Amino acid sequence: MWEYVNTKFIIPAEGEKWVMDGLRDAWRRHKRYVKENYFDKYKTLEDRLKNCPSWIPEVQFRQLIEYWELPTVKAMCSLNSQNRKKQKWGHRMRPVNFGRVRMALRATKENNEEPSKAEMFIATRTKNGKQVDPETEVVIAELQNRQHLGETVDDSFKALFGNEQPGRVRCYGRSVTRTSLKKDEEIIKIKQKHADEINSFKEEVKELKEEVVELRKLEGLKEEVQELQQLRHLMKLLVKNNHGLNLEDAEGFIGSNQPSPVDSSSARATRGQNFPRSSGSTHGTTLGKETYGDAIGNGGRKLS
Structure with a gap:
């Protein structure tokens, strides 16, 4: 039967149990129809x-x-008939399965939360344009009153309908049992945990990227400080080889003695300027006519 169904419809392997349960119920309805119309209707074997x-x-x-x-x-048929008469508040969805109703209710919630059993009961027992039978209307009103009085949704549902019986779970539809429901909840938890781990990993990657950006800024600052130190060293060489220069005047071209972030463009602009001689100097310079920019061009070598 499963192979035959797959020749007519595209159904994944996970849907086999749902299909077989549907075939079972259809077969039971067929037997009931035959028994009611061709067995119970007639009293003798000849008429049947x-x-x-x-x-x-x-x-x-x-x-x-x-x-x-x-x-x-x-005896078995009589017992089944009595149990069937005890069932109340039948759903009014006809061919629409409970999974579709559950999905529609889930879509109306902000965080895509699962609807409660009470919400499913009300949604599957009412229908627009049709009157609800009195017994179902009383139960729906009682569910809503209990919730208004502060009872939780699960407690109010359990108080009216009692504990779950072995087999199907109320308001979940065909083929859903407590075991399968528990397994689905575990799968959802695993998926949520995996999603949280991915989000945490993304946050760590983001923080690492920000740290890399900060390190690159520090490296750039370090290069500027090294460049400033090289300029100061060059100034000391100039003063050492030119007795008419004053160290304090020379340092005026490159800023204070304390290391600090320096605009690299300003430092490069200073390199192209001629270094002024001391106004009070009467000594001959060792550099001759070389400018400050020429001295830097020599790469800091000892100048004569």
């Missing part, structure tokens, strides 16, 4: 065989009648 459905061979229908006439089967 006379009105045998055309799509069932008479041999098979006779075997089915004999099976339904067994005392144990009659």
Whole structure:
């Protein structure tokens, strides 16, 4: 049957249980239809065989009648009928499955949160344009009153409907059990943890990038300080080889003695200027006619 369904529809492997549960329920509805219209409707074997459905061979229908006439089967059918009558507040979604309803309710929430059982119950038991049966209306009103009085959604739902029974979980639709629901919750937690780890990793990468930018700024500042120190060293050489120069006057071209961030463009502009001689000097210079820019061009070598 699973292979046959896949020839008609495109369904992933995860949907096999849902399909098989649907086939099971369809088969049960078919048997109920046959029993109600071709077995319970007639009291004798002759009338039943006379009105045998055309799509069932008479041999098979006779075997089915004999099976339904067994005392144990009659007792089981009676018990199932009583249990079915106890079920109340049937949903009104018809072919629309609960998964689609749950997805629509989830889309209306800010954080895409899962709807509660109470919200699912109200959504699947009401329908626009159609009157709700009195019993369902009373239950919906009671759910809303309990929540207004401060009860949690889960507590109010449990107080009205009792504990979950083995098998399906209320307001989740076909094929959803407590085991499968717990497994889905664990999967969601793992996915959320993985997403949080990715976000944390992205934040760390962002911080590392910012640190790299700061380090590059410090490296640039360090280069400027080294360049300033080289200029000062060159000034000391100039003063040493030119007795008419004053060290304080020479340092005036490059700033104070304390290391500080210097605009590199200002330093480069200073290099192209002629270094002035001391106004009170009467000694002959060792540099002759070389300018300050020529001295820097010599790379700081000892000048004569």
